[in-house]
Amino acid sequence: MDLSTEAGAKEWIEAGISVYGGIDILYNNASALRNGPFDTQPVEDWYFTLRNELDIPYLCTRAAWPHLVARGGGAILNVASVAAVRGAPFLPMVPHGAAKGGVPAMSKHLCAAGAPHRIRVNTIAPGMTRTSATAPFLDDPEGAEGPPGGADPRRPDRRAGGHRPRRGLPLQRRRPPSSTAPTSWWTAATARWRADPACAPGSTTSASTSATSPPRPPGTGTPSG
Template sequence: MRQGLQDKVVLITGTGAGMGREAALQFAAAGAIVVGCDLDEEANKQTVAEVEAAGGKMDGQAPVDLGDSAEATAWVERAAREHGRIDVVYNNASAARFAPVASMSDEDWRFTLRNELDLVFYVTRAAWPHLAERGGVIINIASVAAHRGNPHVPILAHTATKGGVVAMTRQLAAEGAPHGIRAVSISPGTIETPGTAATLADPAVQAGLLSQTLAARLGVPTDVVSLALYLAGDEAGFLTGIDFLVDGGMTAF
């Protein structure tokens, strides 16, 4: 059992699949009470079923549109009301649209801002007073895209939003310190999830991404979640305001 997570209330966004589902499973296995949400009701139900089958505790709610300020706030307040506290906020959920700069529409740009940056702000703002009661932890999922461009995939809006998440995390750490709140971000490289499946289905794109990594493979959800589990625990108490790259060496050269 990881030190400090037993019976802690951990809010995880985007628990319907991929890294969010893996996070729900691992945090529940560590003894936390997981409060998850997703847009996809059936997928989120499946995650709850898997957590409970493994002996964990999960309160799942769907559909929840975290890009809507009122829905995000209602989800957080419900969690605080029903569980009496919030100890960790794990901002995992995101959705982006990719297009070259010259052809990206206003709609696609704003969709990406809404679903990769706004929702982190809405959830964190709502949870802030609850985290401050005991001193909590915020874990934001950013991306290697915050640190480098990509010649194989047109990710302009994604680079802007994830760069914003990294910068936001530093400021949250600064504002949270007087309240005992730690804030960290994780920047994954290419992770094999249902969300990246369509992109990785192109052999040329996959080969290009592999050529940019020192590891001889792409990432998998547990590569990211295992670090998040550590960062949420007492052992990481001296870590705040930092972005952690989990990219297979992509930014090493």
Template sequence: MKSLQDKVVLISGSGGGIGSEAARRFAEQGAVVFGCDLSAENQQATVDALAADGLTLHGSGSVDLGDPEQAAQWIDDAVARFGRIDILFNNASAARFGNLEDYSVDDWYFTTRNELDNVFFSTKFAWPHIPRGGVIINMGSTAAWRGTTATGKVAHSATKGAIVAMTRQLAAEGAKRGIRAVSISPGFIKTPGTAPFIANTAVKEQLLSGVLLDRLGEPSDVISMALYLASDQASFLTGSDFVVDGGMLAT
């Protein structure tokens, strides 16, 4: 039996990077996967890639989860088709980076909208449809736990710190309903979003300087943790943040 057979899994940001890997790996474990992405083109690319391997990704783009009406519609569409939400994986995020003195108010609002508001909206509207035994997985970051001189990230650090804190509260409120809530904090992972930093040799070397395993993380490293946390094997885990960073925070 596959570990997530027939579980209804919602994955935001399934059009690329960690989200695309999540859609594939959850589907391989027997889950019914319903995704969305801000880019309809990227979402369709993931749908097609999975279909080529005999896997199914439901849902289409473009969906802007920073808009509460669109977030509610995404949830309503999933419930109308599948009746419930067993696992909500709040993966989608988009941030703007820069040092504080150059960081605009618009940059701040863009990042909080696309890394915090979107998680709140999706979770709020999904909450009534998550049954006992359900799981919420939120995407945090090592930015919640440490600063860096490699790149300015004041808003990103703030939103991801909030995600980790919000996850603890969701765990507290969900316990009486049998809902678990956990977060994953990746370190430096190779994704389309980190491509500009990887392309900058000096920034890449600085970001990797504290990684004990001396390599970039892969989306599969993060999703291996997500699959475990979503499964019944993790049934005694809630309210915690799980760091996947190659040892970065150990230095």
């Protein structure tokens, strides 16, 4: 299903509800992007990235909203990126940074809208995380020459040599995707089970800062969409 469409987002939410019987936590992490040099990148890449990194959390939240209201509240976690507040010298990513920059702004307004319904909304902004797309950057700390032909704007795993992104990481760690999980779980669990309609910060949390063990939710589980 295509989550960047209203029909696809609704289908995804309804599928989760049909399996778990409801929704308490919405975790907006799905995305797709296209990076490239600002002056030569096709305009279509800009719209593609905005559609898949900003429209998706918007549409999925829209689809889940009435269910969260009917359930008496819940938590929404929107995944942004450090690219929302910091330019990347090793890869041009204007569309990605702009789209992810819109995520925390949207979250703050959703927070205000959801507070009367006990719906908490927060943003998680992970730093550089080692995935199949970013591994070539992180595994080559000396900035050796990239693949033949230099950077490919359609392929984030291809770049021209000379940049050393890992040297910008103070602890020189290559964080796996699982490193975001504790922060995500802690934020979602706290928001769901300790919801206070007068406390709706709409905060942005760095995924690398939380060292707190998440509380265990009551009951047998936490259905999520």
